[in-house]
Amino acid sequence: MTVWDRPEPPTQPVPLDRERIVEAAIALADEGGLAAVSVRKVAARLDAGPMRLYRYISTKEELFDLMVDVVQAEIRPEEQPGDWREASRTLARRTRQASLRHEWLADLLGGRPAMGPNGLAVTEATLTAFDGLADVDTVMRAVETVSAYFIGAIRREIANLRAERATGLSKHEWQRASGPHVTRMLATGRFPALAKAVYDGTDVDAETSFETGLEWVLDAVALKLTRPST
Structure with a gap:
């Protein structure tokens, strides 16, 4: 029985x-x-005994599932999108x-499918937009491909944000600090492709990079969804 199917215990003197x-x-x-989440810490925040919480959740993993589903409500679209793209x-x-908004979410993305009511609603809205475009297996691979892209991009962006906080250096400050070492390495001539990327490439922000990659992936998926002529 999942945490969503299990009834809550009767109300106690201290509401919970x-x-x-x-x-x-x-x-x-x-x-x-x-790392800041534990049954003990949650109980302390609620001024309740830890054992009381185990009447509502069995494991910390169940708590994480519930947390993700709450955030899925923020992801769920207000209206059904017009098409699959x-x-x-x-x-x-x-x-x-x-x-x-919730950086910890990046650590929980990409695992088993979200089975809470909000997670299921998000999946339903996404799959509905693909209805009639291709067979179900093709649609599932399409959804998985898009998800793999944006989950990976989000995790990279969050990792960079965490690195900035850990080092106290912004992206450009870190690049300047690393500049002498990179310049010396590139001057050896051993990394010509990397040198071209460093000296000729355009530096874009995280959102621009995310949006560009997303459109490229959608273009590739569109080719697979095109029905053969009959």
Whole structure:
């Protein structure tokens, strides 16, 4: 029985329910990442005994599942997107925006499918936009391909943000600090392709990079969704 199917215990003198538990866990994660979330810390934030929380959740993994589903409500589109490209863009962009608000989400993306009500609604909206375009296996591979792109891009962006905080250096400050070493290495002539990228490439921000890559992936998926002439 999943955590969503299991009934909550009767109300105790100090009010407690899964919604309050998850809200407290998300607040802790927003402040300090997933490492800051434990049953003991959530219980302390709610001024409750840790054992009481185990009447509502069985494991920390269940708590993470509930946290993700709450954030899936932020990702879920308000209206059904008009076509598969717009549905894919909406899913990618809203997942990125949610991950920038809740950086811990990036650590939980890409695992087993989200089975909570909001996660299922997001998947339903996405698959509905592909209805009638191709057989179900092709559609599933298309959705997986787009998801693999934006999850990877989001994780890279979040990793860079964390690195900036850890080092105290922005992207450009880090590049300047690393410049002498990179210049010496490129001057050896051993890395001509990298040298061309460094000296001739255009530096773009994370959002531009994300949007460009997304459109390229959607263009590639579109070729697979094109029906052969009959």
